Structures are given as C-alpha cells and as structure tokens.
Amino acid sequence: xxxxxxxxxxxxxxxxLSRPELRNAVNYEMMDELxxxxxxxxxxxxxxxxxxxxxxRAFCSGGDLSLFHSLYTEAExxxxxxxxxxxxxxxFLFPKPTVALLNGAAVGGGCELITACDFRIAxxxxxxxxxxxxxxxxTGWGGGTMLFERLKPHDAMTYLMTSQLFAAEKGFEDxxxxxxxxxxxxxxxxxxQFLNPYLKQSANVLSAYKKIWLNKFDLATFEExxxxxxxxCSKLWEKEEHHAAVRRFLNK
Ligand SMILES: CCC(=O)SCCNC(=O)CCNC(=O)[C@H](O)C(C)(C)COP(=O)(O)OP(=O)(O)OC[C@H]1O[C@@H](n2cnc3c(N)ncnc32)[C@H](O)[C@@H]1OP(=O)(O)O
Numbered sequence: 133x134x135x136x137x138x139x140x141x142x143x144x145x146x147x148x149l150s151r152p153e154l155r156n157a158v159n160y161e162m163m164d165e166l167x168x169x170x171x172x173x174x175x176x177x178x179x180x181x182x183x184x185x186x187x188x189r190a191f192c193s194g195g196d197l198s199l200f201h202s203l204y205t206e207a208e209x210x211x212x213x214x215x216x217x218x219x220x221x222x223x224f225l226f227p228k229p230t231v232a233l234l235n236g237a238a239v240g241g242g243c244e245l246i247t248a249c250d251f252r253i254a255x256x257x258x259x260x261x262x263x264x265x266x267x268x269x270x271t272g273w274g275g276g277t278m279l280f281e282r283l284k285p286h287d288a289m290t291y292l293m294t295s296q297l298f299a300a301e302k303g304f305e306d307x308x309x310x311x312x313x314x315x316x317x318x319x320x321x322x323x324x325q326f327l328n329p330y331l332k333q334s335a336n337v338l339s340a341y342k343k344i345w346l347n348k349f350d351l352a353t354f355e356e357x358x359x360x361x362x363x364x365c366s367k368l369w370e371k372e373e374h375h376a377a378v379r380r381f382l383n384k
Contacts, residue, residue, distance in 0.1 A: 133150075133165050133169075134161055134165070135149070135150055135151055135159065135161050135162035135165050136148065136149060136150055136162065136165045136166065136169060137150050137186070138169050138172075138173075140176065140178055142331065143177075143178055143179040143180065143331050143335070144178060144179070144180050144181075144182055144327070144331070145173045145176060145178040145180070145181045145182070145228075146182050146184070147166070147169055147173075147181065147182070147183045147184070148183075148184050148185060148186050149162065149183070149184070149185045149186065149191070149192050150185075150186040151186070151196075152185070152186040152187030152189070152190075154193065154196060154198070155185075155187075155189055155190035155192070155193035155236075155237070155239075156185040156186060156187070156190050156191065156192045156193060156242070157192070157193045157194060157195065157196035157197070157198075158192065158194065158195050158196060158216060158241060158242075158245075159196045159199050160199075160212075160215070163215050163216055163219055166219050167218075167219055167222070170219070170222050170223070170226065173228070174226070174227065174228075177335055178228065178335070179228065179229075179330070179331060179333070179334075179335045179338050180228060180229050180230070180231060180327060180330060180331065180338065181226065181228055181229070181230045181231065182230075182231045182232075182233050182323065182327075183223075183230065183231070183232050183233070183245070183246075183249060184232070184233040184234075184235050185234075185235050185236060186235075187235070187236065188235055188236055189236045189237065190235075190236040190237045190238070190239070190242065191232065191233075191234045191235055191236055191237065191238040191242055191245075191246065191258075192238055192239070192241070192242030192245055192246075193237070193239050193240065193242055194239055194240025194241030194242045194243070194244075194263075194264075195212070195216070195240065195241045197378050197381055197382060198382060200212055201375070201378050201379075201382060203369065204370065204375070205370050206366045206367055206369065206370040207366075209272075209365070209366040209369035209370060210362065210363065210366040213272040213273060213362045213365055213366055213369075214359075214362050216241065216273045217272070217273045217274045217358055217359075217361075217362045219273075220244060220245065220248040220273045220274045220275060220278070220358075221248075221274060221355070221358060223245070223248040223249060224248045224274070224278055225346060225351075226342075227339050227342060227343070228335070228338065228339055228342065229250050229251070229330065229338055229342055230248070230249040230250050230251070231249055231250065231251040231252075231253060231323070231327070232245070232246035232249040232251070232252045232253070233253050233254075233319065233323050234246065234252065234253065234254035234255070234258045234260065234300065234309075235319060236258060237258065237259045237260065237261075237297075238258075238259075238260040238261075239259075239260070239261055239263055239297070240261075240262070240263050240264055240267070241264075241271075241272075241273050241275070243260050243261060243262050243263075243275065244262070244271050244273045244274065244275020244276075244278070245273075245275070246260065247275045247278045247279050247282060248274070248275065248278055250342070250345075251310045251311075251326075252303065252308060252309045252310055253309070253310060253311040253312075253313065253322070253323055253326055254300035254303070254309050254311075254312065254313065255300060255312070255313050255314075255315060255319065256299070256300055256301055256312050256313070256314065256315065257299055257300065257301075257315070258299070258300040259297045259298065259299060259300075260297070260298055260300065260303060260308075260309075261291075261295065261296055261297035261298060262275070262276075262279075262291050262292050262295065263295050263296075263297065264295065264365075265292070265293065265294075265295035266295045266377065267374060267377045267378060267381070268368060268371065268373040268374040268376075268377045269365050269368045269369055269374050270292070270361070270364060270365050270368060271292065271361060271365065272361065272362055272364075272365025272366065272369070273362070274358035274361055274362065276288075276292055276361050277354070277357045277358050277361050278358075279291065279292065282307075282308060283306060283307065283308055284306075287306045287307075287308070291308075300312055310326070311323075311326045
C-alpha cells in the first residue's frame with residue numbers, strides 16, 4: 133500500500149491515510165486502496181474500524197486539488213466524485229462500527245469522510261469544516277446527505293452553508309464529535325478509553341446493532357440522494373468560478 137497503512141490490534145482495524153506532505157489528500161490510488169482494505173476488513177473478525185491520518189497536522193484535506201484541478205468538465209468531475217462517493221457509501225453502510233480519530237484538521241472531502249463514520253473523536257482544538265463552498269462547489273462525495281442523517285437539520289445547514297472551520301468543541305456541543313481528548317492526553321489512549329466498553333462486546337453484537345441502525349434507511353432513497361448530490365457538485369465543478377478558486381488555493 134502506498135497511500136494507506138493498515139494494522140490490526142486488539143479487535144481494532146486501524147486505517148491511516150498516509151500522504152502527510154499533502155495533508156493526506158485523497159488521490160485515485162488512495163481510493164483504490166481504501167476500497168481494497170475495506171473488503172479485507174469485512175472478512176476479518178475485527179470488531180471496530182478506526183480511520184485516522186498520518187502526521188499531526190491533518191486527518192484529511194479532502195480531494196487532492198493539485199491532481200483534480202485537471203478535471204475540467206462536468207463529466208470528468210462526475211467520474212472522480214462518484215468513485216469516492218461509492219467508498220463513502222461503503223463506509224457509511226459498513227457492517228462493523230467505524231470511528232474517525234481526528235489527529236488533525238478534517239477539511240472539505242476530509243470532513244465528508246469523517247461524516248461517513250459512525251463516531252468522531254478529536255482533540256479539543258482540532259478544526260473541521262465543509263469548506264467546499266469557498267471553492268464554489270458543494271459536498272460531492274455524499275457527505276452532505278450523510279450529515280443530515282447525523283445532525284439536526286439547522287446544524288447541518290450551518291456547517292454546510294457557511295463553509296466555516298469549527299473547533300472540535302463546537303462539534304461536541306452539536307453531537308457531531310463524540311469524545312474530546314485533552315491536549316496533554318495521548319490520542320490513542322483517549323481513543324482506547326472511549327472504545328473499551330464497545331470492545332467488551334462481541335463482534336456479532338456490535339454488527340447486529342449496526343444493522344438495526346442501517347435498517348432504518350430506505351437504501352434506494354439514500355443512494356438516490358447521494359447520486360443527486362454528486363451530480364449537483366459535478367455541475368458546479370465545471371464552472372469557471374470553481375476553477376478560479378482552486379487556482380487561488382494552489383498559487384497561494
Ligand atoms: C473533492 C472535494 C474537496 O475535497 S475540495 C478540497 C477541499 N480542501 C481544501 O480546500 C483543503 C485545503 N487545505 C487546508 O485548508 C490546509 O492544508 C489544512 C488541511 C488545514 C492543513 O493546513 P497546514 O497544516 O497549514 O498545511 P498547508 O496548508 O501548508 O499544506 C501543506 C501542503 O499540502 C498542500 N495541500 C493541502 N491540502 C491539499 C489538498 N486538498 N490538495 C492538494 N494539496 C493540498 C498545500 O498546498 C501545501 O503544499 P506545499 O507544501 O505548499 O507545496
């Protein structure tokens with residue numbers, strides 16, 4: 133694996149996004165490797181999946197803008213967005229509980245990725261934000277649809293419509309972040325403390341409860357809504373306003 137690290141420990145499958153020099157931005161290779169790892173983990177007896185990022189700056193900075201900037205048309209954008217959208221759906225619907233451990237900022241598509249997970253754990257001052265609006269696009273990996281399943285509608289709208297970065301404390305108040313870890317605490321120890329009661333249960337029990345939550349969904353409607361989100365984002369992607377905003381980011 134070139135873009136991910138995977139380890140199995142005490143019933144936990146750890147996936148670390150591993151492109152720290154680009155703040156763990158997602159490229160096509162990472163998408164393929166995520167897909168492959170998720171298939172492998174599904175076949176293990178591991179109880180819980182933890183996703184995190186390498187380094188201490190970012191969990192994930194979203195799509196790799198230096199690469200995806202070359203996608204110009206709606207059709208080109210759709211190809212990339214739907215490829216990652218499939219992976220986010222797999223994470224959202226994964227038969228085992230999933231946890232995003234924010235070792236650093238989760239921004240843009242990175243924030244969509246943490247939304248696909250069942251639980252989010254972060255240091256107090258970690259920032260997260262659906263900044264896509266400042267690039268003249270919207271969420272486009274299905275994370276907007278998923279956010280409305282995680283939060284009260286007005287909180288989800290505030291996160292999405294303002295494009296702001298928020299501190300993890302704000303996410304905790306809104307029920308988006310489930311556990312805050314103090315600065316002087318080891319991140320992994322904090323996570324293990326959170327996970328201990330869950331890890332005392334069997335994999336079958338955890339999966340059965342995940343299934344009850346997923347049974348709530350009309351899968352066809354959920355998939356249709358994700359598809360609409362991806363198509364809408366693709367339309368905005370091809371506009372000059374978006375390309376100009378990305379150029380500003382890359383030339384900063
Ligand atoms: C598909 C939909 C999407 O996801 S659109 C992408 C939305 N994402 C963004 O706009 C994220 C922009 N990145 C950031 O805000 C910051 O890099 C964050 C994540 C907060 C980290 O800040 P900081 O630790 O100060 O790092 P930095 O900004 O100096 O970045 C270090 C190098 O990494 C690069 N980088 C960062 N994010 C991306 C990205 N998404 N795609 C491509 N490259 C990225 C920066 O340009 C910088 O590169 P360099 O070292 O200056 O060459």
